[in-house]
Amino acid sequence: MRLADRTRNFTSFKVVDFVQAAVELEAQGQDVVRMAIGEPGFVTAEPIVDSAIKALAEGKTFYTPPCGIPELRQAIADYYKHSYDLAIDPQRIIVTTGSSAALGMVCDLLLNPGDGFLMSDPGYPCNPNFVRRVDAEPQFVPVDAEGNYQLTAELVAAHWRENTVGVMVASPSNPTGEVISRENLAALYQEVSDRGGSLVVDEIYHGLTYGDEPVASILEITDKAFVVNSFSKYFGMTGWRLGWMVVPDGLAETINVMIQNFYISSPTVAQYAALSAFDPATMSILESRRDEFKERRDFLVPALRELGFGISHVPEGAFYVYADVQAFTDDCEAFCWQLLHEHGVACTPGTDFGHHRSNHHVRFAYTEPLDRLKLGVERMRHALVQPA
Ligand SMILES: Cc1ncc(COP(=O)(O)O)c(C=O)c1O
Incomplete structure (x- = not known):
């Protein structure tokens, strides 16, 4: 079928491929810590x-x-x-x-x-x-x-x-x-x-x-x-x-x-x-959720640093950590697929967000509760940190 030229220039949203794969793994009974998609895990207030x-x-x-x-x-x-x-x-x-x-x-x-x-x-x-x-x-x-x-x-x-x-x-x-x-x-x-x-x-x-x-x-x-x-x-x-x-x-x-x-x-x-x-009642729910995001960030950033991810500055907002993975790989997509398939952790490759040093980065979203993030970090420790 003849399509307009511009359609060839649209780039895919890679995170969707990871989310899709995570859903399929979960359907097969595997547990996945979801740190890929930028969507708060809380249901609407x-x-x-x-x-x-x-x-x-x-x-x-x-x-x-x-x-x-x-x-x-x-x-x-x-x-x-x-x-x-x-x-x-x-x-x-x-x-x-x-x-x-x-x-x-x-x-x-x-x-x-x-x-x-x-x-x-x-x-x-x-x-x-x-x-x-x-x-x-x-x-x-x-x-x-x-x-x-x-x-x-x-x-x-x-x-x-x-x-x-x-x-x-x-x-x-x-x-x-x-x-x-x-x-x-x-x-x-x-x-x-x-x-x-x-x-x-x-x-x-x-x-x-x-x-x-x-x-x-x-x-x-x-x-x-x-x-x-x-x-x-x-x-x-x-x-x-x-x-x-x-x-x-x-x-x-x-x-x-x-x-x-x-x-x-x-x-x-x-x-x-x-x-x-x-409404004040809603805002107070949203503010306590914000506090929870902060708590998650304050756990995740030092935990990732300890595993060897490069994070030079603690991010001030949103619910993302953009981490340098050079210590582990030159191919962030292969790295993310491996984390997902072999270790049950979903994150997003830097290549989703551009070209500049993107192969050396991944994005973690801290949208799941703290205990799940802790589990994700433990799985990554097992995957990435060699026993002394
Ligand atoms: C920076 C930014 N802008 C816009 C959007 C689009 O969001 P929505 O269409 O749900 O308002 C997103 C979604 O992730 C985003 O991260």
Whole structure:
């Protein structure tokens, strides 16, 4: 069958292959410690589920306005006020079908065929494909542990090309969990805007940070950047497919037309459910889950270091550890397959996240409970550490 040329450029999400293989092994009776997929192991908090049940009982089964029910846009605006002390006009808040839809629409909005968008390598594997989907060019900037695996104003200046029209970053990031400091974020924005470009900041892991200082939102620095966010991670609603974006003034009507055509609206039940996501009762559940993630991170990082994994800096957020595996292998995929098949530990090869030194890295997600992580570490000790 004749397919469009662009389909040949889409790259697969390798983690899905590992998850699939883990599911098959489990079906054969083998236990697998799952540290591959970036999905919180907690089921959605009860108040959110209760609101969904109520919405269904009340017949909330119809399309909603394209940019989301007004109550939810207002609730998200209130959340920015409460959490960041920011007054965001709800008209700038667009509810989307997961942040994935937001990322796709941002590319529709900003990129013409042949344009370039800068992004970090390693980075979130889907971003290059969103850019390719609009026949534009993902432009990769290698980043290393020394720079917290994040883009800086200097890196943007060094890698900006004639066709570059913008930059995408995520803070905290996937796969590294590293954040961009307020100062660096401001400098990054300045560099991009001086060049007439657009800055897209993926804030999907906001809320899941473990340092003393809250992570800065780009919205505290400018109202001219694009923010992508989601109910998937901190709010534990991956399967509900609900996210949002905050866009600069004056774009809501264009986006309204896009959503009317491409999605009609985001999932209705999910939107009514999400109205309870910001309630104090829900927030206290989410905060205790955040504390648990921190406890897991604080166990996992030293335990992995002790096994010989290279982790130069304790990641500040998300639920990932991006570890150097040079002490064990030059082929992270073979390493991950071996850990899975022979030792019952699933993790994600660095090659899922880019090319830059990717064969020397794997990503561990600490989404399973502490006792399971401990079991995973013991299995890896058995696999990797030779008895003296
Ligand atoms: C950095 C980042 N952005 C966006 C997404 C997409 O999430 P969703 O579409 O569930 O909101 C993910 C999912 O893993 C992610 O890690």
